[in-house]
Amino acid sequence: xxxxxxxxxxxxxxxxxxxxxxxxxxxxxxxxxxxxxxxxxxxxxxxxxxxxxxxxxxxxxxxxxxxxxxxxxxxxxxxxxxxxxxxxxxxxxxxxxxxxxxxxxxxxxxxxxxxxxxxxxxxxxxxxxxxxxxxxxxxxxxxxxxxxxxxxxxxxxxxxxxxxxxxxxxxxxxxxxxxxxxxxxxxxxxxxxxxxxxxxxxxxxxxxxxxxxxxxxxxxxxxxxxxxxxxxxxxxxxxxxxxxxxxxxxxxxxxxxxxxxxxxxxxxxxxxxxxxxxxxxxxxxxxxxxxxxxxxxxxxxxxxxxxxxxxxxxxxxxxxxxxxxxxxxxxxxxxxxxxxxxxxxxxxxxxxxxxxxxxxxxxxxxxxxxxxxxxxxxxxxx
Numbered sequence: 001x002x003x004x005x006x007x008x009x010x011x012x013x014x015x016x017x018x019x020x021x022x023x024x025x026x027x028x029x030x031x032x033x034x035x036x037x038x039x040x041x042x043x044x045x046x047x048x049x050x051x052x053x054x055x056x057x058x059x060x061x062x063x064x065x066x067x068x069x070x071x072x073x074x075x076x077x078x079x080x081x082x083x084x085x086x087x088x089x090x091x092x093x094x095x096x097x098x099x100x101x102x103x104x105x106x107x108x109x110x111x112x113x114x115x116x117x118x119x120x121x122x123x124x125x126x127x128x129x130x131x132x133x134x135x136x137x138x139x140x141x142x143x144x145x146x147x148x149x150x151x152x153x154x155x156x157x158x159x160x161x162x163x164x165x166x167x168x169x170x171x172x173x174x175x176x177x178x179x180x181x182x183x184x185x186x187x188x189x190x191x192x193x194x195x196x197x198x199x200x201x202x203x204x205x206x207x208x209x210x211x212x213x214x215x216x217x218x219x220x221x222x223x224x225x226x227x228x229x230x231x232x233x234x235x236x237x238x239x240x241x242x243x244x245x246x247x248x249x250x251x252x253x254x255x256x257x258x259x260x261x262x263x264x265x266x267x268x269x270x271x272x273x274x275x276x277x278x279x280x281x282x283x284x285x286x287x288x289x290x291x292x293x294x295x296x297x298x299x300x301x302x303x304x305x306x307x308x309x310x311x312x313x314x315x316x317x318x319x320x321x322x323x324x325x326x327x328x329x330x331x332x333x334x335x336x337x338x339x340x341x342x343x344x345x346x347x348x349x350x351x352x353x354x355x356x357x358x359x360x361x362x363x364x365x366x367x368x369x370x371x372x373x374x375x376x377x378x379x380x381x382x
Contacts (some may be wrong), residue, residue, distance in 0.1 A: 104273070104309040107276060114316075114319050114354040115353075119352050122379070123358050124160060124332070125379070126359065126360045127162065128162040128336070128360050128362055129362045129366070130153075130161065130162060131163075131194055133363070135367070136368050146163075150163065150184070151184075159190065161189060162192040162194060162218065163175065163191045166208035167204035173207075173208050176193065176208040176209065185212070191215055193217060195219055197219055197220065197221040197246030197247075202253065205217065209257060209260065210257060210260075211259075215262055216262075218266075219243075219264070219266050220301075221239065221243050221246065223274045223279060225273070225274070227269070227270060243285060243286050244285050244289050264292070267300075268283060270305040271304070272302075272306065272307065273306060276321065280324055280325065283325070287326070294330050297332050298331050299332045300334065302317070302333065302335065302336070302356075304336065305338060307344070308340075310343070314337075315350035315351055318335070318356055321333070322354065323355075332357050333355060333358065334357070334360060335347075335356045335373075336373075337361070338368075339374075344372065345378055359375065361378065365377075
């Protein structure tokens with residue numbers, strides 16, 4: 001970025017005067033965009049000027065993508081200049097009123113034990129590259145690419161691999177069937193299938209798993225206050241009913257998979273944004289349905305779907321949950337952190353100190369939205 005670069009000028013203005021209110025900036029950029037379109041016209045004079053000195057033969061070799069890139073860069077440059085001009089006419093950048101999200105309330109845990117602990121053994125590792133990782137790609141993987149990725153994960157040494165969301169699309173379903181029918185799953189590897197707590201999706205998931213020797217059925221539903229209010233318009237008892245109804249159907253359908261060891265995993269989606277006592281209540285309701293034992297444990301996966309607090313707060317949530325969970329010896333506490341605040345690795349490490357035994361993540365953090373925890377970094381840190 002050079003001194004005369006409009007982007008440098010805008011950056012300097014923001015550092016000196018403070019950021020624009022979001023709505024104002026959006027409006028100004030919109031106006032600048034309109035002005036840029038009018039200035040440039042349909043013929044894109046800027047692109048013509050930039051290629052005026054190029055020979056006819058050379059001009060023929062220019063790719064359409066390069067011309068479009070020139071067009072976009074010129075337009076962005078003009079929009080920035082227009083934005084600066086509009087703000088200058090008003091006497092400079094305006095601060096406006098900036099509001100922040102309310103901080104997430106801390107957990108009342110004055111006698112927390114995790115700060116004095118040390119990680120002495122590796123957790124159970126579960127790769128979600130074929131699901132979260134696949135969602136991060138501009139073009140999702142096809143069956144061939146998924147198979148190559150699965151084989152790589154097996155070679156690396158993963159013993160639990162989430163192979164996808166088989167009820168979500170035909171490709172996802174067919175991939176699971178290919179793994180099973182072509183006997184691509186080693187005897188010491190357990191595949192995991194994600195599914196929402198909806199009857200038709202659970203049924204479809206079980207259809208995809210026929211013939212598998214061992215499978216984790218990963219059931220989830222949304223639990224945070226925002227999701228309860230905006231997405232479902234339901235109260236807590238109704239959300240618990242969604243989870244327990246799904247768990248009951250999973251339990252009933254186990255009989256349709258003779259010869260398959262089915263392991264139940266439940267996730268209260270957005271655990272990190274859910275009231276801790278309600279997260280415990282809904283997990284225990286699912287546990288009561290499944291009736292796990294120390295020999296046949298349930299996996300309770302507690303995802304940081306969106307990071308909303310510092311890693312120490314996450315550790316407090318995990319330790320509080322582990323302390324208060326009934327029949328703790330019949331459950332495996334699993335972590336699934338994301339990287340919205342750039343602290344996915346820290347949240348995972350402190351979560352392990354707080355009592356978790358299992359980690360879901362992706363290679364190098366390649367995952368949906370801001371990315372999953374980088375499972376490679378967590379492992380090498382140990």
